[in-house]
Amino acid sequence: MERFFHPSQNMFADTFESEKCYHIFNHAVHGNLLFIQETNYHYFLQQLTKHTQFVCDLYAYCLMPNHFHLLARIKNQEALIEYYHTRKQAKDPQYNPDNFDKTTFDTHKFVMQQFQNFCNGYAQAFNRFFNRKGVLFMDNLKRKVVKNEVYFTKLIHYIHYNPVHHGFCKDLNDWRFTSYHSFLDNRTTPLAREYVLNWFGSPQEYSRFHQSKPDSRLANLMEV
Structure with missing residues (x-):
């Protein structure tokens, strides 16, 4: 299997970089x-897939009442860059990718914009549905680099176990809003199940x- 880790890198990531794996999470504001x-x-999951499926591969998720975790x-x-061209051509049929200079492409800015579109779109729909105003998510989308293979394995477990950790259930099988179950059935999923x-x-x-x-050592690193 292809491996994609960089042991020497800093765990706390300021930017998204291509072909690197991240723990991504965020929390609702003010309780x-x-x-x-x-x-x-x-x-939420529909919008996540819509906005991010072409910029990242999703390996795990957990949705809790006031926060979420993703592994991607x-x-x-x-x-x-191919997806960038697709989006540009959808907005402007006259757009010519031959004029594109890939040395100027900002990976972090482009990827972050897709996640911002996802979060903003969900927040707007949420506010309309519940007749609410104001921001919904904390200001910054939090992200941490997955530094090695052991960490990747333990993080999948940690994300799925999050509802038990927070006391919402006693068995991870009992919380429906994680990706845990998606790896054990054949239903269509946006996850990289195989x-x-x-x-x-x-x-x-x-x-x-x-x-x-x-x-248990992951708890201090992962809490939002």
Whole structure:
């Protein structure tokens, strides 16, 4: 399997870089909730897929009432630039990609814009539905570089275990708004399911790994 880690890099990331893996998370402001009704969770995932599927591969997620966690790898530079051209041509049929200078392409700015579009779109819909005004998310989308293979494996477990950690359920099987279940059935999913299952070796090994509690040392690093 392809590996994509850079052990020497700083865990705390200021920018998104192509072909690197990140733990991405954010929190509602001022004790507010991000999700009130079940339909909010589903809409959030729909919008996440709509805005980010062409800039990153999604390996895991967990949606909690007032925050969310994602594990994603930014796509390679060629894929990002191709999507950039697609978006430009959709807005301007006269746009000519032959005039594009790839040395000026800002990976972080382009990727961040897709996540901002996603968060802003969800917040606007949420505010309209609940007759609410003002910001919904904290100012900055938080992100941390996944520094090695062990960390990647433990982080998938930690993200799925988050509802148990916060006391919303006693068993991770009982929280429906994580990606845990998506790796154990054949329903359509935006997740890189085959990659994750191959990473663990099999669905059985994936399930077995989740039967233990996650590494407690991750809690201090991951809390939002």
